Amino acid sequence: MSKRIKVLKTYKIFIDGKFPRTESGRYTQLKKDNLTIANVCLSSRKDIRNAVLSARNAFESWSSKSAYNRSQILYRIAEMMEGNKNQFIEELILQGEEFNKAILEIDQSIDRIIYFAGWPDKINPIFGSVNPVASSHFNFTILEPMGVVGIVASEENSLLGLISSIIPIILSGNTCVTIVSEKLPLCAISLAEVISNSDVPNGVVNIITGSKDELAPHLAQHMDVNALGVNIDNKELKNQMFFQASNNLKRVVDVSKYKIEDSSFESPYIVKKFMEAKTTWHPIEKDFTSTNNY
Amino acid sequence: MILDLKTKVDKLGIEDRVSRITKRSLKSEAKLQGLKMILSMIDLTTLEGMDTNKRVEQLCYKATHLHQELPELPNVAAVCVYPNMVKTASNSLKDSEVKVASVATAFPSGNSSLEVKIQETKEAVFNGAEEIDMVISRGKFHSGEYNYVFDEIAIIKENCGDKARLKVILETGELGDYDHIRLASEIAIKAGADFIKTSTGKIKPAATLPITLVMLEAIKDHYYNTGKMVGMKPAGGISNSKLALQYLVMVKETLGNLWLDKHWFRFGASSLANDVLMQILKQKTGVYQSNNYFSKG
Numbered sequence: 286m287s288k289r290i291k292v293l294k295t296y297k298i299f300i301d302g303k304f305p306r307t308e309s310g311r312y313t314q315l316k317k318d319n320l321t322i323a324n325v326c327l328s329s330r331k332d333i334r335n336a337v338l339s340a341r342n343a344f345e346s347w348s349s350k351s352a353y354n355r356s357q358i359l360y361r362i363a364e365m366m367e368g369n370k371n372q373f374i375e376e377l378i379l380q381g382e383e384f385n386k387a388i389l390e391i392d393q394s395i396d397r398i399i400y401f402a403g404w405p406d407k408i409n410p411i412f413g414s415v416n417p418v419a420s421s422h423f424n425f426t427i428l429e430p431m432g433v434v435g436i437v438a439s440e441e442n443s444l445l446g447l448i449s450s451i452i453p454i455i456l457s458g459n460t461c462v463t464i465v466s467e468k469l470p471l472c473a474i475s476l477a478e479v480i481s482n483s484d485v486p487n488g489v490v491n492i493i494t495g496s497k498d499e500l501a502p503h504l505a506q507h508m509d510v511n512a513l514g515v516n517i518d519n520k521e522l523k524n525q526m527f528f529q530a531s532n533n534l535k536r537v538v539d540v541s542k543y544k545i546e547d548s549s550f551e552s553p554y555i556v557k558k559f560m561e562a563k564t565t566w567h568p569i570e571k572d573f574t575s576t577n578n579y
Numbered sequence: 580m581i582l583d584l585k586t587k588v589d590k591l592g593i594e595d596r597v598s599r600i601t602k603r604s605l606k607s608e609a610k611l612q613g614l615k616m617i618l619s620m621i622d623l624t625t626l627e628g629m630d631t632n633k634r635v636e637q638l639c640y641k642a643t644h645l646h647q648e649l650p651e652l653p654n655v656a657a658v659c660v661y662p663n664m665v666k667t668a669s670n671s672l673k674d675s676e677v678k679v680a681s682v683a684t685a686f687p688s689g690n691s692s693l694e695v696k697i698q699e700t701k702e703a704v705f706n707g708a709e710e711i712d713m714v715i716s717r718g719k720f721h722s723g724e725y726n727y728v729f730d731e732i733a734i735i736k737e738n739c740g741d742k743a744r745l746k747v748i749l750e751t752g753e754l755g756d757y758d759h760i761r762l763a764s765e766i767a768i769k770a771g772a773d774f775i776k777t778s779t780g781k782i783k784p785a786a787t788l789p790i791t792l793v794m795l796e797a798i799k800d801h802y803y804n805t806g807k808m809v810g811m812k813p814a815g816g817i818s819n820s821k822l823a824l825q826y827l828v829m830v831k832e833t834l835g836n837l838w839l840d841k842h843w844f845r846f847g848a849s850s851l852a853n854d855v856l857m858q859i860l861k862q863k864t865g866v867y868q869s870n871n872y873f874s875k876g
Contacts, residue, residue, distance in 0.1 A: 507866070
C-alpha cells in the first residue's frame with residue numbers, strides 16, 4: 286500500500302457566513318521551527334469593506350431576534366466547541382502552547398461562552414430602569430445594541446482572547462468585524478467554522494486575518510462602524526485608531542485594560558460597554574390618587 | 580411596415596463579450612470621472628402605489644441637491660414618476676435643468692385600451708412631462724401581432740409631439756430569449772422611439788448587461804443603416820456603482836463616445852445615486868462611507 290498523503294487545511298477568512306480567500310490574493314506563511322504550519326490570508330482593505338457590509342446587513346435581523354433566542358444560539362456555539370475540542374488543542378499546541386495550558390485555555394473558553402450565553406435576556410432587566418420624573422410621563426431607560434462593532438483582538442491568548450472579545454459584543458445584538466491575532470491566527474479560523482455551524486446568522490461574526498497595522502486603520506475610520514473594541518499593546522496604532530474613530534464619533538473601548546485570563550472578566554459590565562442607553566418619555570395621565578412617584 | 584425578422588442574436592458571443600467587459604476595472608481619476616457621469620445620467624425614480632406629493636417633492640429636492648458636502652457634482656438627468664405626480668414634480672423642478680419623466684400607457688402592465696393610453700399620454704405631456712416612458716403590449720407581442728405593437732408606439736409618439744421624448748419599455752423579463760428582445764427593440768426603434776428601455780423595474784429579471792448589449796447592438800445597426808441615433812435606458816436592479824461603470828464601458832465600446840451623454844444614455848434607478856455618492860466621497864477622502872449620512876430620497 287502506498288503511503289497516505291496528508292490532507293492539510295486551507296485557512297481562509299470568514300465573511301458573511303462564507304469562507305472566501307482574501308480579495309487581494311495575498312497570503313503569508315505561518316512558520317514554526319522553519320517548518321510551514323499553514324498559509325494564512327493577508328487580507329486587504331476591501332475584505333474589511335465587504336465584512337462591514339455583511340455585518341451591517343446582518344444587524345437588523347440579529348438585533349431583533351428575541352434575547353432568549355440569542356442566548357440559545359450562543360449556548361450552541363459552546364456545544365459545538367466542546368465537540369471540536371481536539372482540533373483546538375492541536376492548533377494551540379501547533380502555535381506553541383503546552384498541552385496542559387492548551388486544555389486549560391479551551392475549557393476556559395467554552396465556560397466563558399456558557400457564562401455569557403446566560404446574559405442576553407438579563408441585561409435589560411438589570412441595567413434598564415424606570416426613572417422618577419416630575420411631569421406626567423412614564424420615563425424609562427433601556428439599553429440597545431450599537432450596531433456594527435470593529436474588534437481588534439488580542440495578539441496573545443489567541444482563543445480565549447478572541448472569545449472574550451466577540452461573545453460579550455454580539456450577545457446584545459451587535460454584529461462584528463474582527464481582526465484576529467497576527468502571529469496566532471489558527472484558532473480564529475477554526476472558531477469561525479464552529480460559529481458557521483452554530484445557527485449564528487451569516488454576517489453576525491466576520492473574521493479577518495492579516496496585518497493589523499494595515500487593516501486596523503480602515504476599520505477605525507469606516508463611517509459605517511459604530512464602535513471599536515481594541516485589545517492591542519501597540520500604543521502608536523491604538524492612538525491612531527482612537528483618533529480616526531472620532532470621524533463619526535465611534536465609541537472606543539480599550540479592552541486591553543481588562544484581565545482576560547482572569548475570571549473577573551466574566552461580568553455584565555463589559556456587555557454594557559457596547560450598548561447605548563435609550564430613554565423614553567411616555568406621556569401618561571397623571572393619577573393623583575396614586576402614591577408612587579412616576 | 581417591413582421588419583427583418585431574420586436577425587438572430589449570437590447568444591454565446593453576447594455573453595462572452597459581457598464577461599470580458601465585467602473584468603475591466605476603472606481606477607482613480609477615470610473612476611471619478613465615470614462616477615460623475617453616472618450621476619448625470621440617472622433618472623431618479625419613484626413608482627410606488629404609496630407615492631405621495633410630499634414624497635415626490637422630496638425626491639425632486641434630492642435630484643437638485645445631491646450632497647451638500649460636494650457642491651460641484653452634476654444634477655441627475657430626470658425624475659421619473661407616475662402621471663398623477665407630473666404636476667407636483669414639474670412645479671418642484673421648474674427652476675432646474677432636471678427633466679420630468681412620466682410613465683404612461685397603463686404602466687406597468689400595459690393592459691388597457693389604446694384610447695386610455697393616448698389620453699394618459701396627452702395628460703402627462705399637458706401637465707409638463709418632458710419625457711414619456713411607455714410600455715409595449717407584451718401580450719400582443721407574444722401573439723405575433725407585431726403590427727399592433729408598432730402602431731401603438733407610433734401613435735403614442737405622435738401624441739408626445741415635439742414636447743416630450745419617448746422612451747419605450749420592452750419589459751425584457753417578459754419577452755423570453757435574446758431574439759425576441761432584438762425584435763422588440765427593432766419594432767420600437769422603427770416606430771419612432773427616442774429611447775429604448777429594458778424594464779419597468781416591477782418584473783425580475785430587470786436590466787442585465789447581456790440584455791442591454793443586445794439592445795445596444797440593435798441601436799448600432801439602426802445608426803449604421805439610417806444615421807439616426809436612438810437612446811438607451813437600462814432600468815431596474817442597477818444599484819451599485821461597480822455595475823453602473825460596467826454599463827458605461829459597454830456603451831462606450833459598442834456605440835462610442837457620442838452616446839456617453841445624458842441625452843442618449845440613462846440609468847433608471849432609485850438607490851444607485853446614493854451608492855455613487857458614497858463612492859465619490861470614498862474616492863476623495865479614502866474613508867469608506869455609511870448610508871446613514873446620505874438622504875434617503
